[in-house]
Amino acid sequence: MLRLLNIEFHKLKYSRSTLIFSAIYLVLFCFLALFASIHFEFGNVDFQLADQGIFNFPYIWHFNAYFASFLKIFLAIVIVSMISNEYSNRTIKQNLIDGMSKKEFLLSKIYTVVAFALTSTVVLFVVSLVLGLIFSDYNEFSIIFSELEYLIAYFVKLLGFFAFCMFLGVLIKRSAFALGLLFIWWIAESIIINVLRFVIFKDGELTAKFSQFLPLESMANLVKQPFSRLSLVKSAQNQMGTDILSNDYIIHWYQLLIVLIWVTVFFYASYTLLKKRDL
Amino acid sequence: MKTILTLNKITKKFGPITAVNNLSFTIEKGHVYGILGPNGSGKSTTLGMVLNVVNKTSGDFHWFDGSESTHEALKKVGAIIERPNFYPYMTAKQNLNLVCKIKNVTNVKIEEKLDLVGLLDRKDSKFRTFSLGMKQRLAIASALLNDPEILILDEPTNGLDPQGIHQIREIIRKIASMGTTILLASHLLDEVEKVCSHVIIIRKGEKLYDGKVDEMNSNHGYFELKAENTEQLHSYLTNNQQFDKIKIDDESGLLIAFPSQELAAHEFNKKLIAEGIVLSHLVKRRESLEQQFLELTNQKSE
Numbered sequence: 001m002l003r004l005l006n007i008e009f010h011k012l013k014y015s016r017s018t019l020i021f022s023a024i025y026l027v028l029f030c031f032l033a034l035f036a037s038i039h040f041e042f043g044n045v046d047f048q049l050a051d052q053g054i055f056n057f058p059y060i061w062h063f064n065a066y067f068a069s070f071l072k073i074f075l076a077i078v079i080v081s082m083i084s085n086e087y088s089n090r091t092i093k094q095n096l097i098d099g100m101s102k103k104e105f106l107l108s109k110i111y112t113v114v115a116f117a118l119t120s121t122v123v124l125f126v127v128s129l130v131l132g133l134i135f136s137d138y139n140e141f142s143i144i145f146s147e148l149e150y151l152i153a154y155f156v157k158l159l160g161f162f163a164f165c166m167f168l169g170v171l172i173k174r175s176a177f178a179l180g181l182l183f184i185w186w187i188a189e190s191i192i193i194n195v196l197r198f199v200i201f202k203d204g205e206l207t208a209k210f211s212q213f214l215p216l217e218s219m220a221n222l223v224k225q226p227f228s229r230l231s232l233v234k235s236a237q238n239q240m241g242t243d244i245l246s247n248d249y250i251i252h253w254y255q256l257l258i259v260l261i262w263v264t265v266f267f268y269a270s271y272t273l274l275k276k277r278d279l
Numbered sequence: 280m281k282t283i284l285t286l287n288k289i290t291k292k293f294g295p296i297t298a299v300n301n302l303s304f305t306i307e308k309g310h311v312y313g314i315l316g317p318n319g320s321g322k323s324t325t326l327g328m329v330l331n332v333v334n335k336t337s338g339d340f341h342w343f344d345g346s347e348s349t350h351e352a353l354k355k356v357g358a359i360i361e362r363p364n365f366y367p368y369m370t371a372k373q374n375l376n377l378v379c380k381i382k383n384v385t386n387v388k389i390e391e392k393l394d395l396v397g398l399l400d401r402k403d404s405k406f407r408t409f410s411l412g413m414k415q416r417l418a419i420a421s422a423l424l425n426d427p428e429i430l431i432l433d434e435p436t437n438g439l440d441p442q443g444i445h446q447i448r449e450i451i452r453k454i455a456s457m458g459t460t461i462l463l464a465s466h467l468l469d470e471v472e473k474v475c476s477h478v479i480i481i482r483k484g485e486k487l488y489d490g491k492v493d494e495m496n497s498n499h500g501y502f503e504l505k506a507e508n509t510e511q512l513h514s515y516l517t518n519n520q521q522f523d524k525i526k527i528d529d530e531s532g533l534l535i536a537f538p539s540q541e542l543a544a545h546e547f548n549k550k551l552i553a554e555g556i557v558l559s560h561l562v563k564r565r566e567s568l569e570q571q572f573l574e575l576t577n578q579k580s581e
Contacts, residue, residue: 099354
């Protein structure tokens with residue numbers, strides 16, 4: 001396993017575009033704090049997130065996991081191009097001739113994808129921990145390390161997304177077209193959801209039951225938007241005596257399972273494609 | 280003799296087209312083999328199958344004694360097929376380092392092999408800055424990194440200028456002289472003739488000939504003859520059991536005679552003089568590989 005990771009890392013570390021995208025990714029990651037100080041307009045309420053206790057433990061885990069996942073597109077570009085470049089440079093052929101099996105070749109990519117997701121999660125953990133320790137109103141140990149399931153959800157979400165990108169890379173073999181298809185698929189999913197919602201079921205809950213199985217939707221479901229959890233919104237809710245929304249943030253085991261199944265499907269499909277194809 | 284590669288009735292179909300048909304041959308250690316065939320005859324497909332990049336339709340093959348998986352065996356093989364494929368953004372040295380990692384060998388030989396192909400002074404240049412000839416030489420260096428049991432080259436001089444072709448052939452000859460088994464696929468006859476001891480001729484995916492280059496044709500060369508009295512010479516040859524076939528070359532007007540057994544030129548000349556035939560031209564020739572190749576491929580198509 002280390003040998004395969006080492007091989008893939010060797011390929012990546014000399015590629016300027018990979019280094020640039022990874023650097024942008026990490027820098028943006030570390031500037032999450034800056035995003036938080038931006039003014040948001042929420043309906044007719046204008047507020048600054050930093051004032052709303054976003055850096056409070058354990059809320060910060062949820063908040064940062066949600067925002068950090070927007071950045072995943074930078075790593076997605078790296079992943080798609082690390083696959084498609086092998087095709088366009090025909091180096092995949094040379095790798096196989098030099099004595100890599102197709103399985104090893106794909107495993108080296110899978111390990112890298114897992115490593116990307118894992119590194120992102122660790123960075124997220126460290127950044128959030130530091131931000132939280134500086135700004136959080138609560139610093140009790142048990143509070144700091146509660147709700148860490150958002151980190152697990154974040155990891156699984158990234159893994160799912162990267163696995164999808166990797167599969168598209170193997171399928172299309174051209175990075176621009178693969179990213180294009182990713183975008184088209186994203187639109188397609190929202191069309192499917194809207195058709196289900198307004199044409200077929202005409203019911204939000206029933207739609208959600210079906211749409212949670214779509215790949216991108218299932219990933220999005222893992223870490224939901226955290227805004228309505230903010231103290232401001234929450235207090236408004238409490239005043240109205242409703243607590244319906246809060247149920248939504250909980251990460252359900254079956255949501256994790258759905259994404260993990262997609263991960264398996266994407267990895268396996270990539271392998272089957274690679275195995276069947278003549279190069 | 281140690282066997283390096285064995286193919287047994289291997290077949291590859293691309294949809295309705297049969298690219299390789301029931302091909303069997305073995306490669307033994309220590310020889311220089313040529314796979315000869317016109318473009319599209321299935322040479323690259325055959326190599327692709329044994330090199331794990333093209334899936335076979337039926338048949339089987341194994342490397343060495345067949346005890347290890349293909350990709351493990353390939354670590355002891357050096358091969359380049361078609362164009363040299365490297366990472367354009369890496370330098371020559373970085374690319375070779377990667378190959379060492381894949382092949383699981385130490386990288387101590389990188390400079391030695393770069394020197395062998397004359398690229399040592401360009402080791403820190405990016406691959407994308409290389410000319411085709413340099414890329415091809417880098418590919419050879421890369422294939423030699425693990426001191427392979429066999430070096431497989433597919434059309435190594437394709438697309439190169441005469442100087443590049445010469446350089447590559449010199450390198451191949453140097454490697455062959457060090458005792459490395461070589462398998463060279465080519466559509467260029469003189470290339471095979473110049474460097475190979477054994478040849479496998481394929482056409483439309485089928486094997487036509489498999490054996491030593493100089494045993495390829497069972498006949499014993501031929502004589503080019505000219506005499507004052509052509510009629511007399513012709514009738515003598517026609518009635519002589521020692522000759523299979525006599526023909527007159529249209530261009531030069533020379534009589535071409537194919538002996539059915541080994542016949543030395545001076546013996547032949549003596550006999551003719553005894554018969555009272557005096558020659559003005561006598562040359563004994565071996566058929567070039569090109570003639571033999573065309574003959575073989577034509578026979579099959581008739």
